[in-house]
Amino acid sequence: MASSEADSRLSLVLIPALDKIIKNASWRKHSKLAHECKSVIDRFLTSTPSVGVVVDESEPNVSIPGPLHDGGSIEFSLADSESILSPLISACGSGFLKIADPALDAIQKLIAHGYLRGESDPSGGDEAKLLAKLMESVCKCHDLGDDAVELMVLKTLLSAVTSTSLRIHGDCLLLIVRTCYDIYLGSKNVVNQTTAKASLIQMLVIVFRRMEADCSTAPVQPIVVAELMEPIEKSDVDGSMTQFVQGFITKIMQDIDVVLNPATPGKASLSGHDGAFETTTVETTNPADLLDSTDKDMLDAKYWEISMYKTALEGRKGELADGETDRDDDLEIQIGNKLRRDAFLVFRALCKLSMKTPPKEALADPQLMRGKIVALELLKILLENAGAIFRTSDRFLGAIKQYLCLSLLKNSASTLMIVFQLSCSIFISLVSRFRAGLKAEIGVFFPMIVLRVLENVAQPNFQQKMIVLKFLEKLCVDSQILVDIFINYDCDVNSSNIFERMVNGLLKTAQGVPAGVTTSLLPPQDATMKLEAMKCLVAVLKSMGDWMNKQLRIPDPHSPKRLEVVENTPESENLPLANGNLNEHAEASDSHSETSSEVSDVSNIEQRRAYKLELQEGISLFNRKPKKGIDFLINAKKVGNSPEEIAAFLKDASGLNKTLVGDYLGERDDLPLKVMHAYVDSFDFQGMEFDEAIRAFLQGFRLPGEAQKIDRIMEKFAERYWKCNPKAFTSADTAYVLAYSVIMLNTDAHNPMVKNKMSPDDFIRNNRGIDDGKDLPEDYLRSLYERISRNEIKMKDDGLALQQKQSVNSNRILGLDNILNIVIRKRGEEHLETSDDLIRHMQEQFKEKARKSESVYYAATDVVILRFMIEVCWAPMLAAFSVPLDQSDDDVIISQCLEGFRYAIHVTAAMSMKTHRDAFITSLAKFTSLHSPADIKQKNIDAIKAIVTIADEDGNYLQEAWEHVLTCVSRFEHLHLLGEGAPPDATFFAVPQNELEKSKQSKSTILPVLKRKGPGKVNHAATASRRGSYDSAGVGGHASGSVTSEQMSNLVSNLNMLEQVGSSEMNRLFTRSQKLNSEAIIDFVKALCKVSMEELRSTSDPRVFSLTKIVEIAHYNMNRIRLVWSSIWIVLSDFFVTIGCSENLSIAIFAMDSLRQLAMKFLDREELANYNFQNEFMKPFVVVMRKSSAVEIRELIIRCVSQMVLSRVGNVKSGWKSMFMV
Incomplete structure (x- = not known):
């Protein structure tokens, strides 16, 4: 009974397909295939396979269980499975459409119904090889080029990867991914392209979800195609194509799920990742030329690139090819888990695909660029939704460093904006989710990708800069990121001040192109960029405020749920805390270990920050006056006072002007001379060729322009080289003369201005008799000549772009650049990769940077760190918000500026930074224009609303700043009463004076008649216009005297504008005083009393507004x-x-x-x-x-x-x- 059921199940799938193959087969070309199909059909119709496995010692394959099952308890032997599957494999590989199509359909159904079980791996056992051969035959079908077949191939492959009974691993998985990738690139049908891309994404979801769960049967939900795919299909107006692709994916996933969970079909849920793969829309932008990257940030990145160059690009031509196995023989042993190995292989393959560059003769290769773009999109999706193992595993972090970072470096300089945009999106994921394990890499790439673009104000690429600004805005969403960046880079002596440079770059962008500087930006582009930079600055302050609120448990009145979301983010659990606690990850057995934090309390951070600032000050002074700089650093105890310690500093410190280092080493004074000797003695030239020694020696500084200084330095070099290699020459004199000869040869060979080049014989002739009267071996000199001619001696490029601007460049004045030719190469010269020696040099440079940088990545937890951040950014922020608020009337700009003031005051007030808080509040109070009512505009009304909102939200932290707020309230109420025509308090409380009597007789015939209270309102308003509010400075310079009709008209109109605020909002500050904490209410009362004293002090216009409010708040409290x-x-x-x-x-x-x-x-x-x-x-x-x-x-x-x-x-x-x- 069971066997007949098995026959029935399989025959329903196989017999119709085999019949079609027979009917469509050519008896001449496919006679063998037709015979095999007929044999299988006859077998199902006539024979009865045994239940279970038939054991026959004479036929080994009969005793081995095969991959074919009936869907129940019956399994076929390997021999039976091979005989049944062989016709399908042959049909798929036949190259004929009508034969391959039914075979594909049958294979897909076998997979979907669970009839194929086991592991597919060409390097495995016989069963695994059979399944691998089956999948290879399916992949070959995409070469037929038929749209329907392409869809069937995609359906079959996605079913195979999704299946829980058929397990796809290793090279077979890579082959499937490559096939889907090729269909996406090669198909001429847009629907098939979209389906192939969706299938790829679904496969990645499955592979990485199972890897994270460490379970090959982990449930995975279908992707949401409508929100996942980029909107490139403009023809899909009605969404029909999207619906088709969604149905395609969902149907396959549900069919597999029915096999896995027959009782609950179609309800597989991915807990913890709901909607995780639904937000990957990529904006398409027009290609534009990127900036030439020759500055320090790009050079830092180049050091990194070259250091990884040989290992990451080895075997690059074999992406997703069979050649991968040669390098992966021990990969499974290293990783120890097939699911992780699969994820690793797929990730590495995508990285390599994203690095593909067209050959020079085919720069415009649209298909290659599409492949690069889709690979970057897939990487972006993976990183945005990375789980705990992916984020913390040493193996995956190593893959990111070795492959993804190299891809980023290649693509961040792409001429296609979509590629640059995707690179930025990938980088933001690295910063957001992987920063604990990528401290050194982020320290290199942040300046190269972000700051390089941000700091280019005069000639920026508009699209590129807008991408970077959007990137920074997204970065600020996670409030922990900016604080971590500050503590790990701005407080690290060996790292760039990323946060400080970012804020200053945003300020320069917000201020626009400086006057008198030519720019390629159009006025609308400039305005858009300035507004976006303003939004970023506001986002930075908001992020700081959100982090502070979380640390201090301050509720956020604007987004009460946001703190819960931030607290529950996985990043807060993955990073080492600044107090040394590191949460354990049970699910990540090989989790990243470099991030185990040491003790890093606030005092330690403060010391590191202060140390860095003082060191930078000393370096800056050195770059102007070397001797004074060294004295400063010694007195500040940043450098020891011994020549050896000073020499070590000059050799290792970054940021030093290399020209001035050379000048200092060449001085004849006692200390610089001893330092120079110690500097030279620090080199170990033992066993080095003479030219190699000169290269190593001259990389750290530029030889000075004065001949005597050069002579002292080269004399000491010759002595050191001879001491390390006494058998090389007869005496140090030989090394001294040869050094000059080598430098002259270097100039002659590599200076384009020299037309008649020195020949080898000339070089040999010039060096006759230099070895104590004897000649050096001719072979030695000829070899030396060839190495110098082939590989130019150059100074280390580190930081030279900046140093060129700072130095006097005495070498150029004396013409010695032509002698030494150790200068920065100019734009357009040979690429860095062409020089093996330069590659080695840059590898050493990156190793040196890695050695200097701390490997520990700190997650900030102490809120006091914000004080240092505020010290860095408050002045740029104040300038960025004040200038546009003063000069612009645009509603959007004004709104952003006021938001910035709100967040700045919130942070500075809560952190009790009195000076900074008062700077923002007094500036904002000035922009209310309440002291000059005739000049009030809508933006001033908005400023009044902002200051009331600030008082309402941050009243507990304002302290003495309450005085500024209550002064504004007092002035507002005064003007508001005047606007209503009510008599001022002075009518009842003023002391009669002759001047006051005169002022009451002001002419009113020229004034307009007001709507409500008539002449009384006009007279009182006129008085306010002349005096300002309670004897403050007058309007338009008229502190006394008559008021013009134009001024009065503006004033009356402006007083009516005050109704937008309303007295009720002002009064709420007093009624809510009972909600202030115990300390804040005392500050509030003190400020109110002080304001009241100012009101009552005037003899001509005393007011009792604040006095009445004192009685009220005393009653409330x-x-x-x-x-x-x-x-x-x-x-x-x-x-x-x-x-x-x-x-x-x-x-x-x-x-x-x-x-x-x-x-x-x-x-x-x-x-x-x-x-x-x-x-x-x-x-x-x-x-x-x-x-x-x-x-x-x-x-x-x-x-x-x-x-x-x-x-x-x-x-x-x-x-x-x-x-x-x-």
Whole structure:
């Protein structure tokens, strides 16, 4: 019964396909194939295979289980499986469409229904080889070039990779990936291209998901094609093609899932990766020429490139080819896991495909570029969704360093913007998710990819720079990244100040092209770039604020859920903490170990940062005055005072001007001379050829221009070389003369200005008798000549682009550049890769950089680090936001500037950085223009709203800055009342003066009639226009005198604009004062009292707005704990005493009446026995009673006390003492 069921299952799949093959086969060409098909059909129709495996010792293959199963418990022997599958393999390889098509369909169904089981590997056993042969035959079918066959090949291959019963590994997996890749590139059908790309992505999802889960049956959900594929198919307007591809992928995944989980078909879920592969849209941009990269950042990257060149590109022509196996013999042993080995091989293959470059004769190869682009897109997807093993495994980190970083280097200089854009996207993934294991690489690539473009202000490539700006904006989404960058690079002596350079570069971009500098940018492009740079600066501040909020547990009122997302990001778990704790990753057995952090508390970071700044200052001084620079560094204890230590510094330190190093070494003074001797003695020339020794020696500095200095240096070099190689020459004199001869030969051979080149015989003749009267061997000199002629002696290129600008270049003045020819090669000369010696030199340079850099990558956790970041960026930020806010009226720009002010004040205030906080707040307060109401514009109204929002959100951290906020509130209320036509407080409280009387007689006939309160409003507004708010500077320079009708018209219009804010928003600051913390409320009260004193101090225009608010906030906060209320009352008590003794009687009376209201309210609270707080509360009455000479005030105080006794006698306890003293 079981066997017949097996026959039935397989026959339903195989017999129809074999019948079609027979019908379509040519009996002449395919007689053998037709015979094999007929044999299999006859076997199924007539014979009955045994249940299980038939054991026959005479036929070994019969006793071995094969890969073919019936879908149940019955399995066919290897011999039976081979005989059944052989016709299908032959049909696929026949090269005939009508024969291959049914065979493909049958193979796909066998895979989808689980009839094929086992592992496909051409290097495995017989069963594995049979399956590998089957898959190879499927892959060959794509050469037929038929659209339908291509889809069937894709369907079969995706089914094979998705299948959990048929396990595809190693070279077979690479072959499948290569076939899909070739179909994508070679197919002429857009639908097939899209399907091939989607299939590739789905395969990558499967391979890496199973690798992360360490399980070959891990469930994987289908990709979402609509959001995954880039929108290149413009013809797909109605989405029909996308629907087709989605259905294609989903159907295959569901068919396999039914086999895996028959009880729950179609419900495979990828927990933890929902939607992970849905956001990979790539914007297409037009190609544009990139900048020539000859600066220091590109040179740093070149050192890295050359160091990896030979190993990473070895066997490059065999991507995804059979040749891969030669280099992978021990890969499985090294990795120890087939799933990880598969992921590694696929990742490496994609990296190599992304590095493909067309030969010089075929620069415009569209197919090759499409292949490069799709490989970069696939890498981007992998990195954006990398799991824990991928991010932490030493094996994968090594692959990233060796292959992906080299790909980045090649493609970041591409002339295609889409390639540069993808390179940036890949790099942002490395920074976001892999930075713990790639400290040195990020330190090289960040300046090369990002800062190089960002710092080019005058002649930037617009598209390229916009890509970089978008990249930086995305980078700021994860608040941990910028802080980590600062602590690992800006605080590392041997690294570039990445954060500082980034902020300064953004500032320069936001400010635009400097005046008088020619630029290729169009005005709209310049405006767009400036706005994008502004957005990036705002994003930087927001990122800093978000990180601070998370560390200090400060709730973010604008995005309450965001902190939860940040806290749950995997990166926070993968990085070593700055206090030395490193979370373990159980799932990553070979996890990255270099990142185990040492103790790095704030004091340590502060010391590192201070050390770096002082060292940079010393280097900068050296590059101007070498002797003073060395003295500074010695006094600062950055360099030891011994010649050996100074020599080591000159030899190893980066950033030194090599010309000035040579000048210093050539000095005749005692210390520089000893340093030069120590410098030369630090070289070990033993066993080195003479020209190699000169190369090594002259790489660290440029020979000075003065002949005597050169003579001293070369004399010491000759002595050292002869000492290390005493058998080379008779004496050091020989080495001395030969050194000069070699330098002259170097100039002659490599200087294009020299027409008549020195011949070998000339060189030999010039060196006759130099070895103590004897000739050096002719073969030796001829060999020396050939090496020098073939390989030019050059100085180390490190940092020379900058040094050329800084140095006086005395060599050029004296013409010695033509003698030495150790200068920077110019643009357009031979490529770096053409010189093996230069490759070796650059390899050594990168090793040196790697040796200097710390391998530990710190994850910042202490919020104090933000202080150092703010010190670096606050001034550029302030300039970037203030200038556009002052000069522009564009709503978008104004909005960004105000956002920047908000975040800057939030960070500086919460970090208690008083100077920086006040700089931002006073600048923002100035932009409210409340002191000059006739000049108010919409942007000033927006500034008022911003400062109110800041006070509402960050009130707990403003401290003394509350004064600036409350001053703005006071001025606003003053203007708002004038706008409504209400009489000013001066009407009731001002002291009559002759000047005031004159001002009231101002002409009003020329003023417009206002809508609401008529002439009263006009007169009061005119007074405000002349004086400004409470005697502040006047408008337009007219501090006094008449107001023009134009000014008055502007003022009236501007007063109406103030209604956009509304008094209710201002009053909310006072009503919410009860929500301020215990320290903030005291700062708030102090600031309010100070503002009130300023209001009341004016004799001509006194105001009581803040005084009334004092009473209100005292009432709102009276229920605070007595300890806090006592501190508040100490401030208020002094204030009321001062105001109560005011010479302005009206003000004093108002103050005493306000104090009475507070006292009545306070006496409603019961006081326990033996407390003295009532007495303290009543003391202002006593003090004013004693100090004031005004009879009206004294009488008022007596009446107030009497009223309190009559109405609150039952509650008076310790207050009796003050009452009797009155």
